[in-house]
Every structure is written in structure tokens, then in C-alpha cells.
Amino acid sequence: MKKRAISLTVLLLFVFSILAGCGQKPAENNAPAPNGEKAKLEIWVYDEFYKDGDNSPIAQATKKFNESNPDIEVTFVPTPYGSSSYRDKYIQAANGGGGPDVILSDNVWVPQLAAMNLINPLTEKLGDKKNEFFQGTIDAATWNNDIYGVPFHADIMVLFYNKTAFKNAGLDPEKPPTTWEEFRSAAKALTKDGKYGFGLLGGWGGSFEWLPWFWQNGGEILDASGKKAAFNNEAGMEATEFFLNLLTKDGVVPKAAFTWKSWDELTAGFATQTIAMAEGMDVLLQKLDSQKVDFEWGVAPLPGKKTQAATLGGGHWVINKNSKNVDAAYKWIDFISSKDNLGMMDAYKRTSARIDADSQEIIKNDARKQVFFKAMEYARPRPIIAEWTQIDYDTIQPAFMSVIHEGADIKAAMNKAAEQVDKIMAGE
Amino acid sequence: MASKAEKTWQDKLARWRRRENILGVLLVCPALLILFSVIIYPLLLNLKMSFQKILMMKPYLGTPFTGFNNYVNTLQDPIFWRAAGNTAVWTLSSVGLQIGLGLVAALLLNMPIKGRGFFRGFMLIPWVTPGVVAALTWRWMYDAQFGIINHILLKIGLISEPIVWLGTYNTALFAVIAEHAWKNFPFAAVMILAALQTIPGELYEAADVDGASGWQSFMHVTIPEILPTLMLTTLLTTIWTFNNFDTIWLMTEGGPSHATEVLTTYVYKAAFQAFNLGKAAGISVIMFLMLFGVVIIYTRSAGRERA
Numbered sequence: 102m103k104k105r106a107i108s109l110t111v112l113l114l115f116v117f118s119i120l121a122g123c124g125q126k127p128a129e130n131n132a133p134a135p136n137g138e139k140a141k142l143e144i145w146v147y148d149e150f151y152k153d154g155d156n157s158p159i160a161q162a163t164k165k166f167n168e169s170n171p172d173i174e175v176t177f178v179p180t181p182y183g184s185s186s187y188r189d190k191y192i193q194a195a196n197g198g199g200g201p202d203v204i205l206s207d208n209v210w211v212p213q214l215a216a217m218n219l220i221n222p223l224t225e226k227l228g229d230k231k232n233e234f235f236q237g238t239i240d241a242a243t244w245n246n247d248i249y250g251v252p253f254h255a256d257i258m259v260l261f262y263n264k265t266a267f268k269n270a271g272l273d274p275e276k277p278p279t280t281w282e283e284f285r286s287a288a289k290a291l292t293k294d295g296k297y298g299f300g301l302l303g304g305w306g307g308s309f310e311w312l313p314w315f316w317q318n319g320g321e322i323l324d325a326s327g328k329k330a331a332f333n334n335e336a337g338m339e340a341t342e343f344f345l346n347l348l349t350k351d352g353v354v355p356k357a358a359f360t361w362k363s364w365d366e367l368t369a370g371f372a373t374q375t376i377a378m379a380e381g382m383d384v385l386l387q388k389l390d391s392q393k394v395d396f397e398w399g400v401a402p403l404p405g406k407k408t409q410a411a412t413l414g415g416g417h418w419v420i421n422k423n424s425k426n427v428d429a430a431y432k433w434i435d436f437i438s439s440k441d442n443l444g445m446m447d448a449y450k451r452t453s454a455r456i457d458a459d460s461q462e463i464i465k466n467d468a469r470k471q472v473f474f475k476a477m478e479y480a481r482p483r484p485i486i487a488e489w490t491q492i493d494y495d496t497i498q499p500a501f502m503s504v505i506h507e508g509a510d511i512k513a514a515m516n517k518a519a520e521q522v523d524k525i526m527a528g529e
Numbered sequence: 530m531a532s533k534a535e536k537t538w539q540d541k542l543a544r545w546r547r548r549e550n551i552l553g554v555l556l557v558c559p560a561l562l563i564l565f566s567v568i569i570y571p572l573l574l575n576l577k578m579s580f581q582k583i584l585m586m587k588p589y590l591g592t593p594f595t596g597f598n599n600y601v602n603t604l605q606d607p608i609f610w611r612a613a614g615n616t617a618v619w620t621l622s623s624v625g626l627q628i629g630l631g632l633v634a635a636l637l638l639n640m641p642i643k644g645r646g647f648f649r650g651f652m653l654i655p656w657v658t659p660g661v662v663a664a665l666t667w668r669w670m671y672d673a674q675f676g677i678i679n680h681i682l683l684k685i686g687l688i689s690e691p692i693v694w695l696g697t698y699n700t701a702l703f704a705v706i707a708e709h710a711w712k713n714f715p716f717a718a719v720m721i722l723a724a725l726q727t728i729p730g731e732l733y734e735a736a737d738v739d740g741a742s743g744w745q746s747f748m749h750v751t752i753p754e755i756l757p758t759l760m761l762t763t764l765l766t767t768i769w770t771f772n773n774f775d776t777i778w779l780m781t782e783g784g785p786s787h788a789t790e791v792l793t794t795y796v797y798k799a800a801f802q803a804f805n806l807g808k809a810a811g812i813s814v815i816m817f818l819m820l821f822g823v824v825i826i827y828t829r830s831a832g833r834e835r836a
Binding site: 185189192213217306355356357359362366369373487488491494495499503506507525 | 584587590671673675691695696698778782784785786788801802803804
């Protein structure tokens with residue numbers, strides 16, 4: 102009996118030790134480097150930034166950093182861009198106490214990661230250097246009075262229009278619309294024979310393209326307290342009605358566009374002349390440049406109303422809360438976002454978030470890119486609240502879709518969305 | 530004397546057996562522990578979370594217990610019921626199509642036709658296509674402007690103007706079901722084909738001698754012989770289809786206006802758009818109970834089958 106108990110205990114101990122061994126983390130290799138040991142930095146970037154492996158511009162630029170910082174070793178981990186593939190992967194890793202040291206974060210994710218307490222505030226480290234970036238890009242990373250991300254690339258929304266189609270419709274191809282009414286009448290004139298005046302990423306309900314119109318009319322998502330919805334006030338409703346009417350009553354948007362969710366689909370729509378105007382960012386310019394089209398097209402600032410406004414997208418460098426090499430990580434971020442590396446942004450055909458980005462070759466030599474650059478002055482990030490994605494996906498997009506697909510009343514739909522937003526902000 | 534010797538002998542045997550039982554238990558222990566740590570522990574943790582309020586983006590609220598709040602909120606949400614209804618349509622239609630198509634394909638490929646090996650391999654193409662590739666390809670095929678499906682239907686005059694398959698309330702769910710059934714029917718076909726090949730030819734000969742028609746021998750020989758496989762395949766595809774997330778997420782994300790919302794996309798949105806982990810845990814407990822019901826019905830009917 103005794104013997105049996107002993108053997109049982111031994112066996113159980115053995116089993117537990119195996120299991121405990123499994124649970125134990127292998128010795129942390131990114132512990133702070135005392136002397137002679139290298140600080141190891143793991144950096145996540147969107148896979149498009151690391152397409153060519155070690156020959157990718159960012160890896161090439163980092164070589165210089167390695168030379169002057171032999172005590173820091175940088176490893177890039179390219180990860181497919183996307184909320185579920187990239188952001189959620191990071192959230193899971195960081196919540197478990199691990200994850201990379203630095204990630205490139207879409208600017209809408211920064212307040213979310215900050216609210217979840219998964220990234221470090223960088224206000225002090227950044228100091229006066231924040232003035233080297235466009236205010237909008239710093240705003241995008243500012244949450245609860247702290248700056249959580251260092252701006253990297255900036256994507257600005259402008260108007261893309263088909264000059265040939267303008268000519269054919271009797272419009273002046275060198276005078277793209279500058280007001281809402283001009284835009285609407287141009288879109289109507291361009292809509293004929295199975296072609297349409299305007300197209301958008303309708304699979305998202307159009308909320309992405311809607312924001313500039315909404316802001317231009319003085320609309321705000323939340324009121325001054327930041328706790329209550331304000332987008333259904335008079336100014337907001339006027340903009341929303343104008344915009345949604347383009348999609349419904351005015352009939353200037355093809356039905357097919359209501360399923361488009363990717364830039365590829367929008368590019369195809371524009372390149373095949375299905376749509377003559379679109380709101381697009383830098384990526385649309387790149388995609389159209391890579392296609393052979395047999396018509397002339399151009400870019401212009403979005404038409405304005407009371408004020409001018411455009412949506413500002415882009416990426417920020419953020420540092421993991423769990424990183425053991427915060428100083429080394431910031432050192433690298435400071436290096437990569439410096440003026441010396443504007444050439445790297447050229448290689449990516451991306452616009453830097455720096456105010457001196459106009460010294461980039463691709464901006465200096467391309468009149469179209471200057472349109473983008475000038476729009477930086479008034480470009481605004483999407484609402485800088487952790488709840489924005491939820492508000493967008495769970496209230497505004499469904500409201501728009503109920504108007505587009507089910508013929509719901511715009512006012513009623515937006516009021517219902519506002520009630521839901523109040524609940525979300527209250528944490529119910 | 531003899532009985533005493535027998536008794537000690539029996540004693541020894543019994544003791545040895547007891548010891549063997551203990552050894553068995555010990556040997557099973559590691560497996561049980563692993564099972565516990567990767568399945569039962571997370572399951573219990575999930576159950577506990579479903580009674581808590583956990584908003585990841587509001588960490589200052591803490592994680593207080595809120596009783597059945599998450600369940601009540603979920604069951605009061607009209608979108609939950611829409612998602613549950615869509616899940617029923619999605620699972621029943623897709624599984625029905627997968628098994629139906631699989632049965633037809635297996636019967637055809639079991640016939641002595643020319644190039645049978647080639648067709649057997651060819652049939653597997655949808656199954657081996659990565660899910661992302663398949664979903665995105667079908668998205669383009671369904672596109673109202675550039676899609677081949679609208680192109681063909683317009684050409685042969687079945688429709689007079691293109692249909693926005695994935696963007697129309699009444700067609701979106703059936704469009705994603707078609708993709709999913711196409712993608713997954715080869716599994717059912719392979720399983721059924723394997724079962725068909727185990728049926729001895731004598732059974733058909735005997736049926737033939739008894740004067741059974743083709744249909745009769747199919748109904749009374751083929752079907753009973755492959756029934757256990759059919760049942761198992763149906764159970765597996767039901768579980769997989771019910772739990773499928775990527776097909777719908779990649780094609781419609783549950784839209785337009787929740788027309789293709791199923792429970793998996795609904796729970797994903799609660800967890801990773803609202804970051805409401807308590808509610809998400811509650812929904813997944815409800816989903817677990819639903820699937821558990823399916824499995825119980827299966828084991829009951831499978832048990833009856835054997836008896």
C-alpha cells in the first residue's frame with residue numbers, strides 16, 4: 102500500500118514536472134543588455150513593407166542604424182495587414198505578457214491599444230520632436246493627453262477624377278468640382294449609358310468616404326464632453342443626407358459598388374471607367390499608376406463646404422508595454438522617422454508624416470503628389486477614441502446600410518445609431 | 530486445501546488486476562492533464578467570464594460579476610436572433626448540399642468510367658484550394674460589374690441586368706452558401722466513395738438475383754451499407770459548417786445589414802470589434818450548448834443504429 106502510494110506520488114511529480122516544463126517560458130532573450138550583450142528588438146511591420154526581405158528599404162535603412170548601434174539587434178517580422186490578422190494578433194500576444202517590442206500600427210488602432218494599456222506613452226521621449234510632424238498625425242496618436250505613437254507614413258484622401266469622361270460629359274476637365282453642388286451636378290452629368298459619376302468602398306457602408314463631407318459641414322461624432330453622440334445634430338444630418346442621397350436618390354453610384362471593400366475593386370471600377378470620380382488615398386494612386394488605362398485622369402482636393410477637411414490615414418510606431426528594451430526601441434524609431442530616411446519613404450512611394458515631406462523626390466517631381474501634400478494641412482484623423490471602430494462598425498455602417506439596402510429613413514437611422522453610441526460610450 | 534489455494538490464487542489475480550487498473554489510470558493521467566489544460570480549463574474560464582463584465586477598452590471598470598447580464602443582453606439583441614436564424618439556414622443548406630453533391634460525385638466516381646483516377650483527383654481541387662483564395666475568387670465571380678456569373682447569365686438571357694449577389698439582402702446568404710458547399714463537398718465525396726468501395730459485390734448480385742431494380746438495390750443495399758459513414762460525415766460537416774468563420778468573414782463580414790450574419794461572425798464582432806469579452810464568452814457558451822445538442826442527437830441515433 103505504502104509502496105503504491107510512493108510510486109503514485111513519484112509518477113505524478115514526474116508528470117507535473119513535465120507539464121511545468123511546458124509552461125515555463127524559455128529563457129527570455131530580450132532581457133536588458135548589461136554589458137557586451139545585445140539588446141534584441143523585434144519589430145512588426147505590414148508585410149508590404151518587407152516584400153523584398155533584407156532588401157526591403159526599411160531593412161536597408163536599418164543597416165546604417167546597426168553600424169552606429171552595435172549593441173542593438175533589429176529583427177523585422179512582416180505580418181499581413183488587417184484588423185484580425187495583425188492588430189488582434191498583437192493584442193493577444195501583448196495581453197499574454199509577450200509580443201514584439203515595436204509594431205507599426207494603423208492610426209485608428211493607436212487609441213485602442215492605448216486604452217487597453219498595451220503600449221507605452223512616448224510624450225516625454227518625443228518632446229519637441231513632435232513639431233517635426235504634421236499636427237494631424239500627432240493628434241491621431243494622442244489619447245488621454247499622452248502621445249502613444251510616432252508618425253511614420255501619412256495617407257490623405259483626395260478626389261480622383263476621369264478627365265476624359267469630364268470632357269465627354271461637357272465638363273471642364275481642368276476644373277474639377279470644388280463645392281458640394283458642383284460635385285453633385287458633375288456626378289449626375291457623368292452618369293449615363295451604364296457609367297456612373299461616383300464610386301466608393303460601399304462594402305463598408307460608405308462611412309469611410311462620408312467623414313470628410315461630414316466634417317466639412319461642421320459635424321462632430323461626439324459632443325464636447327466626449328461621452329455623447331453629436332453626429333445627428335443639424336449640421337451633421339445635412340451632410341449625411343447629402344452624402345447618402347448620392348448613394349440612393351441621385352443614383353450616381355453603381356449598385357455593384359455596394360459590395361466593394363478593397364482598393365483593388367475601386368481601382369478596377371475607376372480603371373474600367375465604370376465610375377468617373379472616387380475619393381481615394383495614396384494607395385489608389387499607386388494602383389492606378391500600375392495599370393494601363395486609355396483615358397486621362399487627375400487628382401484634386403475634395404470639394405469643400407463650410408471648411409475643408411479630408412480623412413487622414415497612416416501608420417505609427419508604437420512600443421509594446423512588455424518590451425524590456427524601451428530605450429533601444431525608441432532609439433530605432435527616432436532613427437527611422439528622421440529626415441535622413443525620407444529617401445526610404447520614396448522607395449515605398451509613400452508620403453512621410455513629416456512636415457518636410459515635400460523634400461521627398463516623389464512629391465517634388467509629381468504635381469499630383471503635391472495635391473496630397475497640400476491636403477495634409479487640413480487632413481484629420483478619424484475620431485481619436487478607442488471606441489471608434491466599434492462605433493463605425495456597429496452603429497454608423499449598419500445605419501448607412503439600412504438606408505441603402507432597406508430604404509430606411511435617414512434621420513431615424515442616424516438617431517437610432519446615436520442612441521447606441523451613447524450606450525457604447527457609457528460602457529453598457 | 531484446494532479451495533484455499535484457489536482463493537489465494539484468485540486473490541493474487543484480483544490484486545494484480547487492481548494494480549493494473551491503477552497503472553492504467555496513471556498512464557492515462559498525462560493525457561487527461563493535457564486535455565484538462567487545453568480544453569476543460571479554458572472552457573471553465575470561458576464560462577466564468579460569461580458571468581463577468583469585461584470591456585477590454587475600459588480596463589478601469591474592472592471585471593465585476595454581473596450575473597446573467599451578458600446572456601440577457603445577448604438574448605434580447607434582435608441581431609443575435611437574426612444571426613441564429615441565418616446560422617440554421619447556413620448550416621442546414623450547406624451541409625445538405627455538401628452531402629448531396631458528395632453522394633452524387635462519389636456514386637459517379639465509383640462507376641467504371643474512363644479516366645476515373647483523373648476525375649477523383651480533379652474533384653479534390655476545391656477542397657485543397659486555400660480558403661482565402663477561394664473566397665476572394667468567388668467575390669470577384671459574384672461582382673456585379675466584372676463578375677463572370679453575371680456575365681454568363683446576361684449572355685444567355687436569364688437576367689436582364691446584373692445582380693449584386695453579395696450586396697443584395699435576399700441573395701447574399703445563398704451566395705456564400707454556394708461557395709462554401711462547393712469548397713467542402715469533396716470531403717463528403719471522398720468519405721462516401723471509401724464507404725462505397727467496401728460494399729461486397731455479392732450483395733448486389735444477390736439483389737439482382739432477387740429481381741431488385743437499380744433503384745431498389747440502391748435504397749436497400751447501398752444506402753444501408755454506407756449509412757454509418759454518411760452519419761459520421763454529416764456530423765463532422767455540421768460541426769465544421771456551424772463553426773465556420775472565414776468563408777463569411779472574407780466574403781461579406783456578415784453584411785449587408787446583417788443579411789449573412791451568423792453566430793461566428795457575431796461572436797467575433799463582440800470580441801474583437803467591441804472588445805466585450807464577457808458578452809463574447811456568453812455567446813460562445815450558447816453556441817457550445819447548441820452544438821452539444823447536435824452531438825447528443827447524433828450519439829443517440831448512432832447508438833440506436835448499432836442496437
